[in-house]
Amino acid sequence: MNNHILDKEVQAYIKANREQSPSSIALKKSPFSSVSSPEIAAQIDGWQRAVKKLPTWAFSSEIYYPDKINLEQCSSEHTALIKQTLIKKGSKVVDVTGGFGVDSCYMAQEADIVVHCELNEKLSEIVKHNAVVLGVPNLVCIATNGVDFVQAQEDQSLDYILIDPSRRINHAKVFLLEDCEPNIIAAQDMFFRKSRYVICKLSPLLDISTALQKLKHVKLVYVISVDNDCKELLFIQDSTYTGEAKIVAIRLFTDQIQTLTFTLEEEKQALIRTSQPLTYLYDPDVSVTKAGAFKTVAKQFNLFKIHTHSHLYTSDSLELDFPGRAFLVKEVFELSTFKRRTSLDKANVATKNFPMKVEEIKKKFKIKDGGNEYLFFTTDYLGNPIVIHGNKV
Template sequence: MNTNILDRPVQEFIRDRSHTDPMSILLKPAFFKEVSNKELVRQIEARNKCKDKLPIWHNSPNIYYPGKLNIEQTSSEATALYKAKLVAGTSLFDITGGLGVDSYFFSNKIDQVHHCEMDGELSKIAQHNFTVLGKTNIKTHMGDGIAFLKNSPIHFDWIYVDPSRRHDAKGKVFLLSDCIPNIPKDLATIFKSAPNIMIKTAPLLDVSAGLKELQFVKEIHVIAVKNEVKELLWILKKGYTDAVSIQTVNLYPTHTETFRFMPHEEKLTTPNFSAPLEFLYEPNASILKSGAFKTVGNQFKLFKLHEHTHLYTHQELLTFPGRVFRINRVVAFNKKEIQQLQLKKANITIRNFPMSVAEIRKKFKIKDGGKDYLFFTTDMYGEKIVVHCHKV
């Protein structure tokens, strides 16, 4: 950590060059004696990445930014704020602290937060930024979080962990046992230090696979931001053996879409089917990731188009956690009928359909964009259809 970066002239340079071409900085003679041009570019690029994802960090003076990869891997402020709403108590231990975004928001709800990070440089950066941001109730520890718990007499209300995949596990099926730390292996150790555990995983982890690897799972939260799934949160409570509930969350700046269900209910639910009616309903990404394909339809009294087509329909306009469309016309999937729609431009979505969007655009010469939406899908009779609609 080069503390010269925090000098006022350097900080002003970084703030004033947010739109400057990095090469124009790298190719010029050194601007500062103690800070290289390469370090300046790293700070500028990392700060720019924080603009939308971490506005508090971006807008605060004297923040020291880590590498771009650390910014990409950290939680966003939106997801960190959501996580903080799930905890309560006097103490929390963050095993894999990283940049400290989650610890920062946990500290707004918890009296004392302990931030642990193996990377010495990143630990120092997090500690500096906590001070700049006025956080006096976060204590930083450099080292292995699991080793810390084994040697510490402190008992916490919560333990939070964000395991990362080992490099030799890339390309394989995502398993928690392939991550650092190995949560299934270390679960007993963690529970000795706290009754509640929150685990953050990438959306790549399959929900059923995670349930097989973990014990005492109470809740799973599937978090999407602007309809893109970002995280899975696993809430574990020591000794919990009742049914698991799944909460889906789709965060927008102005509102939040939520849906809750129980996995065992999904297995027992029988969907109702129908041909397309007046309105078409498309669940948001967090619901689709959760696997609530039958439950969401039945809870909202919707009809499914096909067992494997996760689109729903109803004759009335309902409030729904996802996109809603008014159906204009339904045609069979053949060239003559599609050409009769007379569309040169449309937004195309495929659901339970054998062709890709790119193949459809090429075959029917339909450009992307506009106010028309085409859903290429399969109906309850197994027939390939095209649903032409407009967004409500």
């Protein structure tokens, strides 16, 4: 960490040039002897990444940005706020894999103390500085191995352990929980000796059912999406809990939040009804589909499915609270007659349970991207390929 970056004249220069291209700044001669052009460019790049992901950071003075990879891997403010709601007032929390400290900073607003463990000494120093700037005095930063730190604590002396195991080992991606670093499967019994709750932040690509088989005492699973992009899976383990885990799909969009809660057994037992497209068509958010609530969402909102395996839903009355997009159905075509019956040459094309890819469809039917029209190429409940033309509600 180069403390000269925090000098007033350097900070003023960064602020004046923060809309510029970082690469062009890196190639210019630095106006400061104590700070290089690449260092200035890295701070500008960090600010530009933080504007959308971490607006509180971006619009606070004297924030020090870390290496690009640390910003790419950190939580957004939106998802950190979800974790904040999990923490009881006055708790003691250890963030085992602290990173840039976004989650730690938000948890500290509820907790009595949050210990931020980070092996990278430079990153730990940066987080310590930013915590002071952001007014988070109860965030304690320690440059150490988080698992070793937890193991050294007295039994039941902690309330929460947060861990985000790395899914990239020696520059190669790993996909099994036990191959991540740290190995949370091997450590969980020790964690439960030290703390009642363990919060695991895991990859959105992870299979939820598989993880539930390997992780003990899971009480809740949060599937969090931001603007229809699945960002995180949170597995909340409670050492005293022995029941079936509840799965909560959380949709964050345009400063709003929608949730859908169910269990895998409820999903398994739910009965579905199918129908041809009715007045309204619904396309579920990625949080719903990743959570696996394919039948549950139909049951909770009293909807029909277009096909058992076509995850599109329909109804005659509009369900405004549906967690996803809603469309007014204008017309339904059989695939064989689609081109003859419409002159539509510009639309937003999507496929669900359909043998052709979007690019193939656009090429075959000469459809350009964009506009206010939407075309869903799918399969109806009788097994026929159809095209649903609609407008967004």
